[in-house]
Amino acid sequence: EAGVTQFPSHSVIEKGQTVTLRCDPISGHDNLYWYRRVMGKEIKFLLHFVKESKQDESGMPNNRFLAERTGGTYSTLKVQPAELEDSGVYFCASSQPPTSGGWVDTQYFGPGTRLTVL
């Protein structure tokens, strides 16, 4: 079974440009999460999709970030316009809600996209 994949693995852009990151979750996983790790700091939650709906987007830093998940399959995260402080590694994770109804969902993470804004 294929894991979570992310594209590209690395992106280098200049300040003011636009970049779109893509995440393909494990097939059949309804939950999709985006996280970001800025260099030297801890990973931070960005947002959570359940199928195509945004369940929680409280971690999105500002309106330069736009996440979509049309059709409830893959997701894109667009940064427009990119700023220097957006540099970091963007992780995507997916999961299925546990059948027991509790919060023991195991999130499977992709390899991340390293974004460098010059």
Place this chain on the structure above:
Amino acid sequence: KQEVTQIPAALSVPEGENLVLNCSFTDSAIYNLQWFRQDPGKGLTSLLLIQSSQREQTSGRLNASLDKSSGRSTLYIAASQPGDSATYLCAVRDSNYQLIWGAGTKLIIKP
């Protein structure tokens, strides 16, 4: 506001030694705590998940403990091997169901 701290930030030990990684969190109202491993250029792999009602979990040479009241967790690695070299991350599921992460401990096992 939940904060997660990992100590030490980096650790280098000779192969074969047992070692302990520490994780502390400020708010005991958590649903669970997870330990992850990250290898360079790869994703995050979940190692152990401890529910808030549990005290410990074991998987092979790994043992994770949880003391929710004191806000502490430890990851014990027995008989360390060079393949254990990676960054180890601790994360708690807080009262808003979000994962709150520590900054990680970079572990190097010297052959």
